[in-house]
Amino acid sequence: MDLAARGIDDPAVLRAMRTVAREAFLPKSLKACAYDDCPLPLMQGQTISQPYIVAAMTQMLQLRPGTRALEIGSGSGYQAAVLAQIAAEVHSVERIPELAEVARTNLSAAGVDTVQVHLGDGWNGWPMAAPYDGILVTAAAGRIPEPLIEQLSPEGRLIIPVGKAGGVQDLMELYKNPDGEIQQINRMAVRFVPFISSHA
Numbered sequence: 769m770d771l772a773a774r775g776i777d778d779p780a781v782l783r784a785m786r787t788v789a790r791e792a793f794l795p796k797s798l799k800a801c802a803y804d805d806c807p808l809p810l811m812q813g814q815t816i817s818q819p820y821i822v823a824a825m826t827q828m829l830q831l832r833p834g835t836r837a838l839e840i841g842s843g844s845g846y847q848a849a850v851l852a853q854i855a856a857e858v859h860s861v862e863r864i865p866e867l868a869e870v871a872r873t874n875l876s877a878a879g880v881d882t883v884q885v886h887l888g889d890g891w892n893g894w895p896m897a898a899p900y901d902g903i904l905v906t907a908a909a910g911r912i913p914e915p916l917i918e919q920l921s922p923e924g925r926l927i928i929p930v931g932k933a934g935g936v937q938d939l940m941e942l943y944k945n946p947d948g949e950i951q952q953i954n955r956m957a958v959r960f961v962p963f964i965s966s967h968a
Contacts, residue, residue: 769805769819776823780831784853785823790816793846793874812864815961816846817906823850828927828941828955829902831855836897838919840890840963841906845871848883851904858883859897861890863964891965893919900924908937909963922946927955933962 791802842862862868899921905928931937
């Protein structure tokens with residue numbers, strides 16, 4: 769797929785997308801579909817995002833070498849592996865124990881050793897390693913979790929789909945000014961699985 773033709777122009781993101789083998793994060797039955805530009809199913813109703821969306825959301829974060837990132841929704845580990853090609857440290861929070869273990873196994877097999885997968889409620893983020901230069905959420909929330917905003921460093925960005933499950937959502941970019949003020953931009957229309965949390 770030609771990501772550059774679709775507006776992905778950050779060299780670090782393009783390099784990360786070329787480096788990470790998507791098939792390494794898919795079950796055997798779906799490996800032949802690894803480079804179809806569409807989401808693919810995982811266990812318990814979860815999905816691995818389409819390559820374009822992974823690249824676009826990563827580019828929106830504007831991560832640089834040496835930064836720290838947080839991902840909410842580990843899935844099979846693919847998005848975290850892409851983030852790890854740019855950020856120095858990635859923390860990923862997954863609520864489904866079986867998926868968290870799949871992500872850990874896939875990341876280890878792919879030689880990605882800068883991602884830590886944590887089991888927990890993503891609404892709360894992962895305060896033990898905060899603040900983060902970039903936070904990426906891979907499920908659609910009805911509202912933006914306040915803990916994620918709090919865990920964002922000054923000049924950091926939060927990328928999150930916001931809207932009702934089962935329909936079209938708005939992919940929102942939140943930027944925290946150096947003084948702590950939040951600016952929001954609606955980037956595009958997307959479809960994501962719902963953000964499941966006791967707080968949602």
